[in-house]
Amino acid sequence: MERSLVELLAKKRDGDALSAAEIARLVQSYMEGSFADYQMSALLMAIFFRGLDDAETVALTEAMLHSGRVLDLSSVPGTKVDKHSTGGVGDKVSLCLAPLVAACGVPVPMVSGRGLGHTGGTLDKLEAIPGFRTEIASERFAEIVAKVGTCMIGQTREIAPADKRIYALRDVTATVECIPLIVASILSKKLAEGIDGLVLDVKVGRGAFMKDETRARALAEVLVRVGTRAGKKVVALLTDMDAPLGCAVGNANETREAIDVLHGGGPADLVECTLALGAEMIVLGGKAATTADARRLLAQAIARGDGARVFEKMIDAQGGDPRVVSEPTRLTVAPVEVVVRAPVGGFVASVDALAIGLAAVVMGAGRARADATVDHAVGISVCAKPGAEVGAGDALARIHVHAAADAAAIAERIGGAFVIRPEPGHGPSPLVRERLGA
Amino acid sequence: MERSLVELLAKKRDGDALSAAEIARLVQSYMEGSFADYQMSALLMAIFFRGLDDAETVALTEAMLHSGRVLDLSSVPGTKVDKHSTGGVGDKVSLCLAPLVAACGVPVPMVSGRGLGHTGGTLDKLEAIPGFRTEIASERFAEIVAKVGTCMIGQTREIAPADKRIYALRDVTATVECIPLIVASILSKKLAEGIDGLVLDVKVGRGAFMKDETRARALAEVLVRVGTRAGKKVVALLTDMDAPLGCAVGNANETREAIDVLHGGGPADLVECTLALGAEMIVLGGKAATTADARRLLAQAIARGDGARVFEKMIDAQGGDPRVVSEPTRLTVAPVEVVVRAPVGGFVASVDALAIGLAAVVMGAGRARADATVDHAVGISVCAKPGAEVGAGDALARIHVHAAADAAAIAERIGGAFVIRPEPGHGPSPLVRERLGA
Numbered sequence: 078m079e080r081s082l083v084e085l086l087a088k089k090r091d092g093d094a095l096s097a098a099e100i101a102r103l104v105q106s107y108m109e110g111s112f113a114d115y116q117m118s119a120l121l122m123a124i125f126f127r128g129l130d131d132a133e134t135v136a137l138t139e140a141m142l143h144s145g146r147v148l149d150l151s152s153v154p155g156t157k158v159d160k161h162s163t164g165g166v167g168d169k170v171s172l173c174l175a176p177l178v179a180a181c182g183v184p185v186p187m188v189s190g191r192g193l194g195h196t197g198g199t200l201d202k203l204e205a206i207p208g209f210r211t212e213i214a215s216e217r218f219a220e221i222v223a224k225v226g227t228c229m230i231g232q233t234r235e236i237a238p239a240d241k242r243i244y245a246l247r248d249v250t251a252t253v254e255c256i257p258l259i260v261a262s263i264l265s266k267k268l269a270e271g272i273d274g275l276v277l278d279v280k281v282g283r284g285a286f287m288k289d290e291t292r293a294r295a296l297a298e299v300l301v302r303v304g305t306r307a308g309k310k311v312v313a314l315l316t317d318m319d320a321p322l323g324c325a326v327g328n329a330n331e332t333r334e335a336i337d338v339l340h341g342g343g344p345a346d347l348v349e350c351t352l353a354l355g356a357e358m359i360v361l362g363g364k365a366a367t368t369a370d371a372r373r374l375l376a377q378a379i380a381r382g383d384g385a386r387v388f389e390k391m392i393d394a395q396g397g398d399p400r401v402v403s404e405p406t407r408l409t410v411a412p413v414e415v416v417v418r419a420p421v422g423g424f425v426a427s428v429d430a431l432a433i434g435l436a437a438v439v440m441g442a443g444r445a446r447a448d449a450t451v452d453h454a455v456g457i458s459v460c461a462k463p464g465a466e467v468g469a470g471d472a473l474a475r476i477h478v479h480a481a482a483d484a485a486a487i488a489e490r491i492g493g494a495f496v497i498r499p500e501p502g503h504g505p506s507p508l509v510r511e512r513l514g515a
Numbered sequence: 516m517e518r519s520l521v522e523l524l525a526k527k528r529d530g531d532a533l534s535a536a537e538i539a540r541l542v543q544s545y546m547e548g549s550f551a552d553y554q555m556s557a558l559l560m561a562i563f564f565r566g567l568d569d570a571e572t573v574a575l576t577e578a579m580l581h582s583g584r585v586l587d588l589s590s591v592p593g594t595k596v597d598k599h600s601t602g603g604v605g606d607k608v609s610l611c612l613a614p615l616v617a618a619c620g621v622p623v624p625m626v627s628g629r630g631l632g633h634t635g636g637t638l639d640k641l642e643a644i645p646g647f648r649t650e651i652a653s654e655r656f657a658e659i660v661a662k663v664g665t666c667m668i669g670q671t672r673e674i675a676p677a678d679k680r681i682y683a684l685r686d687v688t689a690t691v692e693c694i695p696l697i698v699a700s701i702l703s704k705k706l707a708e709g710i711d712g713l714v715l716d717v718k719v720g721r722g723a724f725m726k727d728e729t730r731a732r733a734l735a736e737v738l739v740r741v742g743t744r745a746g747k748k749v750v751a752l753l754t755d756m757d758a759p760l761g762c763a764v765g766n767a768n769e770t771r772e773a774i775d776v777l778h779g780g781g782p783a784d785l786v787e788c789t790l791a792l793g794a795e796m797i798v799l800g801g802k803a804a805t806t807a808d809a810r811r812l813l814a815q816a817i818a819r820g821d822g823a824r825v826f827e828k829m830i831d832a833q834g835g836d837p838r839v840v841s842e843p844t845r846l847t848v849a850p851v852e853v854v855v856r857a858p859v860g861g862f863v864a865s866v867d868a869l870a871i872g873l874a875a876v877v878m879g880a881g882r883a884r885a886d887a888t889v890d891h892a893v894g895i896s897v898c899a900k901p902g903a904e905v906g907a908g909d910a911l912a913r914i915h916v917h918a919a920a921d922a923a924a925i926a927e928r929i930g931g932a933f934v935i936r937p938e939p940g941h942g943p944s945p946l947v948r949e950r951l952g953a
Binding site for chain 1: 521522524525528551552553554555556557559560561563564684687688689690
């Protein structure tokens with residue numbers, strides 16, 4: 078006799094592994110309504126305590142993936158590779174990375190998210206570009222990837238709807254911080270893109286979802302193992318998120334900085350993050366044998382302007398104004414600049430990414446709640462990164478606001494994110510802390 | 516700043532104790548709708564894994580208790596004492612116990628439940644009495660207790676409504692088997708009766724909710740500790756439920772057997788269970804100094820017919836036909852008797868209470884689902900209890916059905932509940948396994 082759904086819930090509660098068929102049945106029953114929200118939340122809490130093994134996590138990933146539509150990219154030739162970041166402050170990498178990797182011959186179909194809490198989102202940054210649309214029908218998405226090399230859209234209702242519902246439930250039932258559930262949520266959305274390979278940027282540090290390196294490594298390991306078991310080529314990098322990535326925080330501000338990278342500029346850590354992730358994507362995509370070779374291709378794509386051209390074409394295909402790439406001042410950054418100055422001279426020991434990210438939310442650049450809107454123009458520019466020497470009164474950061482009065486409370490908050498010591502420290506920690514995967 | 520409800524959920528998930536105020540807030544928010552079913556079920560699952568300490572269990576009990584009305588029995592003089600059984604097969608003790616204890620001068624206000632699954636319920640047995648009503652307004656309930664000495668009603672909507680909702684949720688979220696939740700559920704209902712003392716009959720064995728003695732003892736210990744902390748006099752007995760209690764199973768059939776006890780008859784184990792629990796109640800009620808003295812009072816109440824007279828008065832006060840006490844054949848037992856015979860001679864080693872209870876459900880004497888109706892007339896009479904010597908062909912049990920055809924499948928099932936061995940065993944295990952409490 079088939080077990081009842083409550084019996085399956087009790088099975089997981091008692092620490093026994095569920096079969097792939099049982100997990101598929103639970104997810105399907107949830108979507109059909111015969112397994113209620115209050116039963117799913119009890120199951121999620123049981124999973125929080127009992128965990129899921131790799132086979133169960135693969136099964137949950139696939140059940141959520143197949144609750145919706147898998148994008149058909151068979152019309153796009155080549156090995157399709159995407160990147161996913163677990164989120165941080167100032168993380169505008171996708172905007173420069175995808176065009177550069179595409180310019181090197183690896184198609185990058187990318188489904189991105191919006192900012193929530195202190196972490197920003199790629200869609201919000203793209204929407205700082207006048208006219209840019211992130212809602213694109215899936216047939217058109219495939220066309221743009223085939224023609225331009227990359228396309229960046231939001232999660233449609235067709236993509237992993239079970240993940241969308243389960244994620245919303247986790248958010249209000251204290252079951253977010255659970256590695257197998259995080260892994261299944263990330264991979265179900267990414268696998269729905271019809272990709273062949275995936276590079277994961279697992280952020281670790283103060284401004285990351287995983288503040289602790291052990292937990293971040295555990296997440297990266299499970300992502301690589303489960304993604305590989307699900308038949309994809311998967312690599313993960315553990316990258317630093319103690320301080321904001323690059324200098325720019327805020328939407329238009331970050332898009333400008335990503336464009337700087339395409340033109341050969343940009344802060345060193347942002348460039349390094351882009352090259353490190355891009356090289357892995359190009360190797361997975363079969364366009365280079367080693368990451369060293371891949372880095373040379375990326376450097377060439379920057380030097381020749383190929384990445385910038387791909388970004389222009391993508392913006393054009395998605396309804397935006399492509400002139401922002403050659404004329405970044407077309408991206409409206411709020412006109413009033415308030416400077417946060419160093420109270421004493423010395424060396425910047427740290428810049429608290431979480432504090433900066435939360436300040437950006439208060440300014441309106443981010444969201445406290447998922448249904449809030451963002452102001453694309455406001456932002457923060459970090460002028461003194463960890464390791465920098467500053468004199469008393471030097472600029473630590475500039476705040477971009479509509480009126481000086483808006484910055485009063487924020488300035489103090491941002492100043493508090495900087496720790497200045499009289500002696501030089503170890504300098505900034507290396508951006509890539511660790512690499513996991515084949 | 517006050518913590519959000521999700522933060523309180525996370526606090527319990529992480530193993531920290533919730534304060535009484537926090538537990539009260541969660542239960543109140545649940546009843547008001549700002550803490551949803553899916554959040555309560557996640558909390559219940561977190562409690563399943565993390566437990567509740569005694570202070571938390573008291574707080575949950577009181578929060579559920581105060582979600583409704585506490586019956587006002589201040590008009591009833593004396594120390595009011597009730598009994599609660601964790602449920603079993605053939606457990607008709609309440610029906611003879613309450614009148615006997617009341618006859619000894621201790622008022623017994625009793626709120627009982629219905630049968631579910633293999634265990635029977637007092638209300639169903641009482642409703643086998645023509646005209647008997649278990650829905651009585653609380654003012655009238657107090658009047659009957661004051662005048663007659665006892666009254667037996669069902670849980671009204673006013674009594675611990677939070678327990679009612681939470682219990683329904685536990686039932687479908689695999690969070691029933693959790694000692695602190697069981698304790699809070701039992702005590703919130705019992706404390707709502709306005710009692711001063713409580714004797715708990717924690718059943719242990721095959722036909723009990725707790726099959727394992729260690730778990731049953733743990734439940735009894737927590738019930739006594741938490742009930743005492745909540746300001747009540749509490750004693751618990753661990754009693755045997757490997758075999759059905761007494762001989763009769765089924766509603767009218769059991770009510771007849773309970774009346775036998777009031778008249779000085781009845782099977783030895785049922786009489787012993789009644790006297791053991793009754794003696795504890797009388798001591799808690801202050802009408803005897805020792806259980807030995809209390810047993811003498813109970814024996815007198817049987818011999819003089821005082822218990823039978825109280826039961827008659829109670830039935831009369833609750834709209835039933837009191838003549839059933841002197842003329843038990845007025846209780847309609849189904850007319851066709853099918854005898855289950857011993858396939859071989861020997862000694863009855865065991866009678867599986869669970870198997871008998873499940874057979875009774877199939878016959879219609881019990882409920883598979885809470886919304887099912889029961890047939891008061893059908894039942895089973897066990898003729899050979901554990902330890903009895905039987906010859907091949909002797910009656911093991913009699914099945915009371917409306918037509919012989921109804922008994923065909925059941926007879927085999929009931930026969931399978933008996934284990935007959937060629938050698939005599941240890942005899943029946945002692946009914947009271949252990950006593951806990953002051």
